Amino acid sequence: MRDSAAPAALQSALLDWYDAEARDLPWRVGPAARAAGERPDPYAVWLSEIMLQQTTVAAVKPYFDAFTRRWPDVGALAAARDADVMAAWAGLGYYARARNLLKCARVVAAEHDGRFPADHAALLALPGIGPYTAAAIAAIAFDIPAPVVDGNVERVMARLFDEHTPLPAAKPVLTAHAAALTPAARPGCHAQAVMDLGATICTPRSPACGLCPWRPACAAWHAGTQRELPKKTPKTAKPVRHGVAYLARRVDGAWLLETRPERGLLGGMLGWPGTDWVALDAAPGDTPPIRAEWHTLPEEARHTFTHFHLRLTLRTALVPMDRAPDRGRFVPPEAFRPADLPTLMRKAFDLARPR
DNA sequence: CACGCGTGGAG
DNA sequence: TCTCCAAGCGT
Numbered sequence: 001m002r003d004s005a006a007p008a009a010l011q012s013a014l015l016d017w018y019d020a021e022a023r024d025l026p027w028r029v030g031p032a033a034r035a036a037g038e039r040p041d042p043y044a045v046w047l048s049e050i051m052l053q054q055t056t057v058a059a060v061k062p063y064f065d066a067f068t069r070r071w072p073d074v075g076a077l078a079a080a081r082d083a084d085v086m087a088a089w090a091g092l093g094y095y096a097r098a099r100n101l102l103k104c105a106r107v108v109a110a111e112h113d114g115r116f117p118a119d120h121a122a123l124l125a126l127p128g129i130g131p132y133t134a135a136a137i138a139a140i141a142f143d144i145p146a147p148v149v150d151g152n153v154e155r156v157m158a159r160l161f162d163e164h165t166p167l168p169a170a171k172p173v174l175t176a177h178a179a180a181l182t183p184a185a186r187p188g189c190h191a192q193a194v195m196d197l198g199a200t201i202c203t204p205r206s207p208a209c210g211l212c213p214w215r216p217a218c219a220a221w222h223a224g225t226q227r228e229l230p231k232k233t234p235k236t237a238k239p240v241r242h243g244v245a246y247l248a249r250r251v252d253g254a255w256l257l258e259t260r261p262e263r264g265l266l267g268g269m270l271g272w273p274g275t276d277w278v279a280l281d282a283a284p285g286d287t288p289p290i291r292a293e294w295h296t297l298p299e300e301a302r303h304t305f306t307h308f309h310l311r312l313t314l315r316t317a318l319v320p321m322d323r324a325p326d327r328g329r330f331v332p333p334e335a336f337r338p339a340d341l342p343t344l345m346r347k348a349f350d351l352a353r354p355r
Numbered sequence: 356c357a358c359g360c361g362t363g364g365a366g
Numbered sequence: 367t368c369t370c371c372a373a374g375c376g377t
Contacts, residue, residue, distance in 0.1 A: 048373085049373065050374095051373090052373040052374095053372090053374045053375075054372055054373085054374055054375095055372060055373080056371095056373090057373080059372085060373090094374085094375085096375075096376075097374090097375080100375080100376085127375095128374095128376090130375045130376080131374085131375090132373075132374060132375085133373085136373070148373085150372090150373045150374075151371085151372065152372085152373065191373095192373090195373055198373090199372085199373080204370080204371070204372095205370090205371095235369095235370090
């Protein structure tokens with residue numbers, strides 16, 4: 001790094017910026033309360049960090065509010081029913097997070113006396129908590145100077161040190177830079193400040209270097225390379241898959257749904273019975289979950305997952321009361337909330353519902 | 356280490 | 367419409 005500033009100077013410049021500019025978020029303790037000695041609630045820190053994994057602040061806010069209102073502490077969440085938690089998570093994505101959230105809450109309740117351990121290694125051992133989240137909880141909730149390295153920090157470090165090695169190979173050196181900059185005092189504020197910097201100033205496409213407290217020390221800014229960093233190994237294009245979903249409505253208004261297997265795509269979530277989703281050059285078959293007169297809708301449901309596009313053919317049927325399904329169960333209208341469905345399944349419902 | 360795993364917003 | 371991407375984790 002050219003013109004390298006001392007770590008202490010960078011740390012104080014960043015904390016000054018953070019104290020002046022920090023966003024007020026529901027899981028944060030404000031500057032005044034923090035000055036009065038108030039500490040963040042580890043439960044709130046943990047819950048927010050799990051929700052924020054690969055997910056924007058704007059998307060998380062309403063879910064965080066709903067969860068903390070309904071389950072105010074880890075004991076309450078540990079006692080919740082699986083289906084209630086999965087339904088409350090519906091729409092937020094990456095549903096393994098919700099399954100691990102419950103597992104983690106139950107381990108903390110049963111084996112840690114209902115309190116999150118103030119220890120990086122112990123946190124790392126909990127379900128759904130990896131290197132980033134363990135460090136974030138340790139730093140933010142317990143003032144432990146653990147290296148907090150997420151995508152924001154990687155980008156900020158890559159630019160600050162003008163590191164051109166592509167990710168993920170550059171991860172170790174970027175982590176070392178972040179660790180060397182982590183202060184002993186207020187490590188949680190420092191971590192959130194670096195992430196805020198990445199989220200609001202040192203953004204991926206058009207960084208606002210004119211507003212950056214670290215610009216004088218930034219090697220990429222001096223070199224004019226900030227817009228090219230961090231380098232990443234290119235991703236492969238998403239293939240298209242297709243399949244069939246069956247939306248059966250009984251004459252009393254009940255819908256035929258099934259809980260998907262724990263593992264795999266949309267695991268543990270409610271959904272419409274259907275075929276496997278296969279490549280476009282293969283046939284998905286036609287295996288309805290109940291004997292009925294099926295009608296194909298003119299419009300298919302389209303949805304994009306992390307690694308493929310899906311075109312889902314929708315077939316509907318009206319079935320009499322006295323007929324048992326081969327798959328799934330009928331959910332009566334008063335117990336069925338479309339909001340409990342993952343987004344793909346809700347899209348299908350919106351196209352198939354009687355209007 | 357590479358891959359599977361959601362969703363909605365921005366450009 | 368399309369690509370990229372956001373406070374990653376588990377296997």
